[in-house]
Amino acid sequence: MKNSKIFCSDKVRIGRLYLVGGLLFAAALVLGVSVGSTPLSPGEVMGAFRDGFDSSAGARIFAYVRLPRTLAALICGGALAAAGAVIQNVLANPLASPGIIGVNAGAGLAVTVCTALGLFGGWQMSLFAFVGAFAAVMAVSLGAKRWGGTRGTLILMGVALNSLFGAMSDTVVTLMPEVGVMRNDFRVGEFSAVTYGRLIPAAVMIVLALGGLLSLHNGLDVLTLGEETAAGLGMNTGLMRTVFLLLAALLAGCAVSLAGLLSFVGLMVPHAVRRLSGGRGLHLLGLSALFGGAFVCLCDTAARTAFAPYEIPVGIIMAFLGAPFFLWILFRRKGEPEI
Amino acid sequence: MIELKNLSAGYGGNPVIRGISAVFVPGEVVGVIGPNGAGKSTLLKAIRGMIPSLGGEVYLDGEHIAAMGRSELARRAAYLSQARRCPDMTVEQTVLHGRFPHLRYPHTYRDADRRMARAAMEKMDILALAGRPMSTLSGGMRQKVYIAMALAQDTPYILFDEPTVHLDITYQLALMRMMRTLAGEGRGIVAVMHDLPMAMTFSDRILVMQxxxxxxxxxxxxxxRGDVIPRVFGVTVERFPDGKEYRYRME
Structure with a gap:
């Protein structure tokens, strides 16, 4: 009886979290498309759907500026948060978010190379970014296996990889100044240059990767028990680690191809969700995607309205919030549950 | 029956265990003892096919393990490793993962699996803790949860790698009694142990490695009775005159 009560209350708690996450996601979407230097009323938004995207100035702002940007923020936030949750679980390290261990930087380098090669298509950028992110995350994973994935080791590997990939990107930009993709706002992360041509390929790949991860959530939980225990349960741990990291790289890479090097969302959101919902993979992934999307979108809306008429890259807000959070995790007391 | 024929295994092509032949039968507790570095843990992993064989064979109920997949092996023999994390999940969720080898992609647990998990928790007397996070449990209780996970795995053989490590004496004794109960149900138990008197008291047979x-x-x-223990460990173990229990002889 007592157990069933615990079980029920757990279900209710998770249900409430999904409700709150869903409402926040919807609120972020509505605010994202309606708030800005030119406020759009619900009537103007409905009018864009009813009369066509070119029917008025408001409809054009909605369809070609606000909607792609808002959707990109929602999708990228969800993707980076879910990628962070997966990477933290697979590497068993609470600091292992895509921005910190160099995964975003790997994707950024690949996007720079892609642009330098004259490839500007959305699919090409997303694929290049995925390859860069995957190479980085596999380098970290193999390094963690080889030298031990303690918190400190992983951060140092991240510092090294971030510096290396940053230097390589700078080299490309120095030698080919016309490659403007590594401009300052790309390094910080922002959504002002999002177009449907870049959004749709990245969104398709992100949705597929997230679907794949959700279908493997029990496997992610088993891997969290530790390599030997997971192997004892019949899992091919090497293969599954690679599959999980590949899907996480797909999420992070596609997000970077849209938003640039957006940091800390992959660290903060999974941590907060883990505290609220527990570490179970299904809810960790689902809620991280919901809250991550809402969080980045709300931050982006704040970034373009707080200092109007000036607009600051959303990455600056993320960094102001994320850096203290990172330090808090780094120095918090031991004895908390392992990932 | 688990049958090892001249088994050699190790890491990176370097053998850690060499030429081991042994038989483990259902209904029996076999204690594996030996000094540090003797290859005890490697032996258990080799039995489960978790490290590559460098020679010899392992047969599980007459079938060569090389012919079995990972899940099939996990359905035949549960393996409890030494290194166990404290996962960020509840007791019930942890035990339920014992059913993982019985499922195919996407590994969605069924009602029958939940019933098996609850039966395993009941057997280990941890059903009342089902909703508790693992991080709130003591080391001994966590050990019970992992054993419940192995029970939920529902295998004829269970391989324990140093199951009593880090446990206080009460939990050690309770665990050893549980092993005897499991053997009494017809399961084959192979357990790596460091405490020689305890291993001898609770095991039906002893495998000494060096x-x-x-x-x-x-x-x-x-x-x-023989001179193996003094020769391998440099200590002497004697049997209590009036019982089955053993103790170190202080000289």
Whole structure:
């Protein structure tokens, strides 16, 4: 009886979290498309759907500026948060978010190379970014296996990889100044240059990767028990680690191809969700995607309205919030549950 | 029956265990003892096919393990490793993962799996803790949860790698009694142990290992009578005159 009560209350708690996450996601979407230097009323938004995207100035702002940007923020936030949750679980390290261990930087380098090669298509950028992110995350994973994935080791590997990939990107930009993709706002992360041509390929790949991860959530939980225990349960741990990291790289890479090097969302959101919902993979992934999307979108809306008429890259807000959070995790007391 | 024929295994092509032949039968507790580095843990992993064989064979109920997949092996023999994390999940969720090898992609647990998990928790007397996070449990209770996970795995054999490590004496004794109960139900138990008197008291047979090889295998009283223990460990173990229990002889 007592157990069933615990079980029920757990279900209710998770249900409430999904409700709150869903409402926040919807609120972020509505605010994202309606708030800005030119406020759009619900009537103007409905009018864009009813009369066509070119029917008025408001409809054009909605369809070609606000909607792609808002959707990109929602999708990228969800993707980076879910990628962070997966990477933290697979590497068993609470600091292992895509921005910190160099995964975003790997994707950024690949996007720079892609642009330098004259490839500007959305699919090409997303694929290049995925390859860069995957190479980085596999380098970290193999390094963690080889030298031990303690918190400190992983951060140092991240510092090294971030510096290396940053230097390589700078080299490309120095030698080919016309490659403007590594401009300052790309390094910080922002959504002002999002177009449907870049959004749709990245969104398709992100949705597929997230679907794949959700279908493997029990496997992610088993891997969290530790390599030997997971192997004892019949899992091919090497293969599954690679599959999980590949899907996480797909999420992070596609997000970077849209938003640039957006940091800390992959660290903060999974941590907060883990505290609220527990570490179970299904809810960790689902809620991280919901809250991550809402969080980045709300931050982006704040970034373009707080200092109007000036607009600051959303990455600056993320960094102001994320850096203290990172330090808090780094120095918090031991004895908390392992990932 | 688990049958090892001249088994060698190790890491990176370097053998850690060499030429081991032994038989483990259902309904029996076999204690594997040996000094540090003797290859005890490697032996268990090799039995489960978790490290590559460098020679010899392992047969599980007459079938060569090379012919079995990972899940099939996990359905036949549960393996509890030494290194266990404290996962960020509840007791019930942890135990339920014992059913993982019985499922195919996407590994969605069924009602029958939940019933098996709850039965395993009941057996280990941890059903009341089902909703508790693992991080709130003591080391001994966590150990019980992992054993419940192995029970939920529902295998005819269970391989324990140093199950009593980090446990206080009460939990150690309770765990050893649980092993005897499991053997009484017809399961084959193979357990790596460090405490020689405890291993001899609770095991039906003892496998003594040294430097990657099997020194001898026999009933505890036979092992105790011979000179193997002083030769391998540099200590002496004696049997209480009026019972089945053993103790170190202080000289």
């Amino acid at each position: 430097d990657g090889g099997a020194v001898c295998m026999g009933r505890p009283e036979e092992i105790c």
